[in-house]
Amino acid sequence: MDRFAHKRGKLVPLPSDSLVPERDLNSAPVLETRHLGIEFGGLKAVDDFNLTIGKTEIAGLIGPNGAGKTTVFNLLTKVYQPTKGTILINGTDTHGMSTAHVNRIGVARTFQNIRLFNNLTVEENVKLGLHNHIKYGMAGGILRLPNYWKQEKIAHDKAMELLSIFDMEHLANHKAGSLPYGAQRRLEIVRALGTNPSLLLLDEPAAGMNPSETVDLMENIIKIRDTFQIAIMLIEHDMNLVMGICEGICVLNFGKVIAKGSPEDIQSNPVVIEAYLGKKKEGE
């Protein structure tokens, strides 16, 4: 179970409500939410969600189906505007920001159901991730001024470099929609990395993968964290993955946080076991 232990970040003490008990105190948290909540017509889909994620932390968000995990991601990326609470990204309050703006200040994500631009090539998908880092104007784009070629060359090199994380350079000119399922999932991660995030949100990255693909994915998530020095938060049902690579885990049930802590704490937490398996009958 713990063969990834040696790859985890070096841990030092952290502020009070953070997931991981130890962490570099000097670096500001990448994500901080305070009393975050959203109501859909009276239904509290997420309520009083407090979470701090440190720089280069790998955090897991787990919980039974319908617990509100994806809703949390949608709040963090401002697909939904929260009805309550604050989200701080690298110390910046994201109140009133659009999805595109939140992305520019450092939040990228993948989707539970893959949402690639299927009719565009693999390279173009990655370049769309790089969109805000390619600098040329309208005139440059139409007239193809020298700056256009320079910037497109930089973008091409960067896209190839990102694709090389998953050894996908040879697929650059394939249509994204034509890739096999696993490759599409990997491409989504590459595209998200293109936006140069400080926090990467992965929504069920291992969904539909076989056990050996999942192990590859675990190694890759750690590799991405180490290479890009970013924080990663993931929603996942595969407990081997969550317990294997997450340094801190947050358990959500009915929109509320029911437990937070290290993988070991979570595994032995009676409240968590109850949420997943139901209450033990007396006398059993």
Added chain:
Amino acid sequence: MEFLSYLISGISLGSVYAIIALGYTMVYGIAKMLNFAHGDVIMVGGYVSLLTMTSLGLPVWVAILLAMVVCTILGILIEGLAYKPLRSAPSLAVLITAIGVSYFLQNSALLIWGANPQVYTPVIEGAVKLFDGQLSITYISILTVVVCVVIMIALTIFTSKSKMGKAMRACSEDKAAAQLMGINVNKTISLTFAIGSALASVAGILLCSSYPTLMPTTGSMPGIKAFTAAVFGGIGSIPGAFLGGILLGIIESLAKAYISTQLANSVVFAVLIIVLLVRPAGLLGKYVPEKV
């Protein structure tokens, strides 16, 4: 020889349809809406260029530039004021708004410039004579075809190779995912309207130069035919708009010559109906069955 002359005038008319159709098809591709006010932007372009040349007495290139600038701003304004507030409204509401904007533009033009048809000064005059004068091709029809081809190529390269073009295609496929890539969807839609409207003004100038009468309803029929051309070629597809426009122009021109001038429009729409029965997505469109 007669046939050749009809064919050439058909290609020239079709080029105008193609330029207008590009505006319809791009806006449909990205905003998934039919901008029925597009045809009336053509008329505005015509009036602005005519007034610059006659009332202000400025040279042709200034007139063209000014018409493009005015129409671009008009396009952005229409999108921002009329369509943007309805971004999440049902598509029927947007469609009706578009019809409303179309009538608003026509009636504003009626109020400002009056109902009387005005004679348009062609941007270039004259013709080349070939085969001992048996075949004469006006410079304006040559210019129209050249401009259409240039626009078509430039737009194809722009949408396929530049980052804004890629952003447009991304928005067309999945707006939410595009936003999560940091792409400003509203800006991208505005840009699309700006390009479409600038093209409409060019089409207006070329159209009025070939058929030199200008009145507030000048844009509506070519607008509807260009929309037909866009559907004919496969709405959402740039080469489709080009192909649809040219074919429609040729069919119309030949129908006028060999069948009946009065029936020409009926023939055009009959062909459209037949094509759509055989290929519901248009000539170059991809029919994507809904997943169940």
